Amino acid sequence: NAGVTQTPKFQVLKTGQSMTLQCAQDMNHEYMSWYRQDPGMGLRLIHYSVGAGITDQGEVPNGYNVSRSTTEDFPLRLLSAAPSQTSVYFCASSYSWDSSTKQYFGPGTRLTVT
């Protein structure tokens, strides 16, 4: 199993551009989520999905959209990039949406918005 994969690893955008961060898992995990990591702030939940066709907002959802058309994929879309979205983005998945199920993280995407 490849586990949780993310592409690209690095990306530079200009303010106002849009792009999609890709996340995929091959473990048949029900739950997937996106976090952003900023210095000194830990990881903050952006959006999450408890199964195909079901998504919901996390702690910091503004400026991001998600969809979950398949169990495997959970892309994160930046609609109009802003410098405040410069961050490292991690996708995570777990077997179940149950609160005590272990979550596994992808390798991350480092995004810079100029």
Place this chain on the structure above:
Amino acid sequence: GENVEQHPSTLSVQEGDSAVIKCTYSDSASNYFPWYKQELGKRPQLIIDIRSNVGEKKDQRIAVTLNKTAKHFSLHITETQPEDSAVYFCAASIQEYGNKLVFGAGTILRVKS
């Protein structure tokens, strides 16, 4: 909502000494408390977790303790080694809200040889 505070923000220890990182949480309904280790430029890796019906859990040199009354939990690393140097994050999640983790701000652990 849930708030998780983590202390200290940085911790330096001598190789072979013990390290303790503490976290407090605000919502008494929290029931799952994982700890993640993140090396520079890498992804967070789950190192140990504990559920609210357990007071202590140990895995070799790593242990986690939970005090539900005081709403705090701690990570203990014994016989520290240089490869333990990393950023450690605590987190909490609430049964009613599914698997949404709220993270602490992290602790930079440096083990000096």
